[in-house]
Structure formats: C-alpha cells, structure tokens
Amino acid sequence: MSTKFRDLLALEPLTADELGFFLDQSKPFQEIQKHPLKKLATLRGKTVALAFFETSTRTRISFAAAASRLGADTMNLQAEASSLKKGETLLDTVFNLNAMKPDCLVMRHAASGATDYVARHLDIPVVNAGDGTHEHPSQGLLDALTIRDRLGTIKNLNVTILGDILHSRVARSNIHLLGKFGCKFTLCGPAMWVPRELEKIAPGTPIRCVYRIEDALEGADVIMMLRVQTERLNDPPLSADDYILLYQLNAERLRRASPNAIVLHPGPMNRGIEITPEVADGPQSCVLEQVTNGVAVRMAILYLLISGATETDTHPVLQAKSKESANASD
C-alpha cells in the first residue's frame, strides 16, 4: 500500500488496513488524554482552519481541542458570522481562508460532496467533519475505536443502527468502516427513514432493514443510536409519542441484545425520545467514552495529515509486530 493520506474525506474508499492504521495511530493520543499535562508541541507553528458552514458544537470543539493539544493554532469560521450570508461563494470563502495560510482545513457543510469539491481546489490537507448525508469520517473512526476498546475487536460483530438512517452521515461512515471488518448490519426505524435501498449502500456488506425494534435488537453486539431530529418528527405521519412507543431504546428492549452489547450515541442525545436516561447512563452506554476518544482520533487525523506520515513508513519489523498486536486485540 502506498496511500499517502493527503485528505480525509470519506471512509468508503479506504481499505481495512488503512482504517486500522488510523485506529492504531489514535492509541498514543488516548494515552495522552490521561497525562497530567495534555499539551504537546508537535504541531507548534502550524495552523488548523475550522470552517463549519453547518452548526456544530461537539465536533468543532473536539477538533479545536485536538489541534490545541498538538500545539497548533486554530482559525475559526462559523456559518452564522460568515460572509456566505453576504453572498460570497463557498470557493471564494475557502480561498480567502486559505490565503491566511493554514496548514490544514477541517470543514463541515450541509451539502453532500462539498468537502470533496473544496479539497480538489486546495493544496492543503482537508478533513471532512461531516458533509450533508454523505459521511462523517472522524465519527466513524471514534466509534470504531470505542467499540474496539470495549469489546476487544471490531471484527464480525452484529451492529444495529436505530433511527433516521436515511439522513445520517454517521450511519454511512460506520457502515463503510465496520463493513470492511466483516460486521453485519441491521437498520431499524420508521419506514420513511429506513428505505430498503439502504441495503445496497455498501456492496459486500450484509445489511438488512427491519421495522420492529424488538427484532432489530435480537443478538446485537453494538447498538448505535442516532439523534432523532425532532424538527423532522413534527412532520406527519409520526408523532414524538409514537416514536417513543415504537422505537425508543429502553432497558427492557435492550435485554434482547447480546448480554455484553454496548450502546453508542453520537450526540446530542434527546433523553426520553430515542433513548431512556436509564440506558443512556447505564453500564452498557459508551457515550462519554466516545467523546473522549473523539479528541484522540482527531489528534491522530491532524497529526497524520499535517506530518505526512504513512503506513508504508512503518518499519517492516514493526509492521509485523503491530500486525501481531492487532491480531491479539482483534
């Protein structure tokens, strides 16, 4: 493999080895989260531009914390305050940001493909922090890291995703990543959000759509919740009460899953809608680990893209060694 990770736009085109490389490189940064001093000088003098054309709290702060802990500075552009509101085109805005000479651009946009489009016009690394309903690669990686830490493996698991899958870039990134490690997917939610076409989005990965939550949870190793966008719920034909009745993850339903099953949620959670507080705060929930791992994964992403490190640089002996350890942990 000779891939140099110039950008991180999507997980779909990456191989299992490349994805595993990102996960392995996140480990040292997980350790650093436990240090009394969390600040490194590794990217001192480098600047990361954060351009969030769609609002975000968690992801933006997570990337900003990752940059800052690596010693890099950040430039912040937020949609509400941006000149896009004044009629500037996306490319002009990005070119202006780039003219301030950042070393990397982290971008979120409401339109699928916007990040790819911008990356084609820039010579600095671009990280997709979520584009429309397409992908959210750093979320996929941090979810996989969380699963690997809790279950010891990301191979051959039964993964159930609940909620508005049609509009979810998180679901797509997770399917593209975990699918390459032999995971099987069960998608569940109201039919308008779980159309049968989703079964074909990742050729080679077994995906089935199920409309009863009890069936969907049977034997699941990993349960991924998605945020129910309450603004979409107000549309007929589904009321919030109906959603709770039919699709809420509560302790009783969770018992149908495998006894060691874990519950993930990318946040922000609507407690009492898609998930009960009992489950959200229970021992099977990983929601806060996901947030902690998010910083580590994003540190790894920024570090790898800005330093230009590649998996081919791994010394053959150590590569063999890391394979062994990968086998041991997987």
Add this chain to the structure above:
Amino acid sequence: MSAPEIDRTLQRLAHEIVEKSGGTKDLALIGIVRRGVPLAQRIAQAMRGIDGVNVPVGVLDITLYRDDLSKVAPQAVLRSSDIPFGVDNMDLVLVDDVLYTGRTIRAAMNGIFDLGRPKRVSLCVLVDRGHREMPIEARYIGRKVQTSDTEIIEVRLQEIDKEERVVLVDRVE
C-alpha cells in the same frame, strides 16, 4: 561488539546503575523506542540478578516530541508509549542504544516531564558516538566510540533485528 560483549556491557551497566543509585529504591528504567526498549528490559533483568528486585520498565516513543517534524515525515509514524508507574519523585534512567546529537534525549525529557516531576533523570546508552548538538551527557556508557559524520553506528538486537551485534558502517548515500 559481539553478542557476548553486548551482554557483558549490559551486566556492567546494571551494576553501575544500582551502585551509583545506592540500591534500587525509587529506581525505574525508561527505554526509548525502539532499541532502547529491549536494552532497558535486559538491564532490568540483570538488576533482578543483583538485587532480587523487579525494577519497573517503561516505554517512551519520542516521535511527538521531536524538533524536526517537517523534515522527518517518514519517521513520524507513532508507536505507543507505556509508562505504567507514576514518575513523580522517581529516580529515572533513560535507556537508549546510541547517544549522538542529544536531540532524542531532549525530546524524551519533554515527554517525561509531561507525566510529572521525577526526582532525578539520568541517561544510560550502549554506545556514545560523540557529535553532541545539545548540552546532554550520559551517566552510564557502555562504550565510547570515535566516529566521523559520515559513519553510522548500527545496533542490531535479537528482539527487533533477529541478530545481535554493534558495528560501525559508512553512511550509504
């Protein structure tokens, strides 16, 4: 150096460390990735023979603390550090294979001080080849070798290289 010479040198270094530290109390070794790690483990094993005590051994990858990130992209792949003990008030001995410019040790000290405040940090190397660019010296030295800039000290260890020797070779351009 041959395999028996390396072994004898490490035995001597273990004795020197225990002697100069006045025993093994609060003592810990930190091997610098990569070849400092097996060396530290072997010294700890030798110390077990001397004092019957298990001296803790940590692993430190200094990649994130380098001062030349932009120039060494090919070496930028990270290994895991693993320092399973608190460093506060400890008597730490950094272990590496070759002491050259001193920049690796500078980086290692930055890494250690992110973990706490040790009582003392000293340095143990298998080979000191001179050409320092930093005010850094080793307290425990296996062998001093006069070298020129165009030469490389190649340390090969069983655990990593499946062979055991230290040789002086000409840099291949």
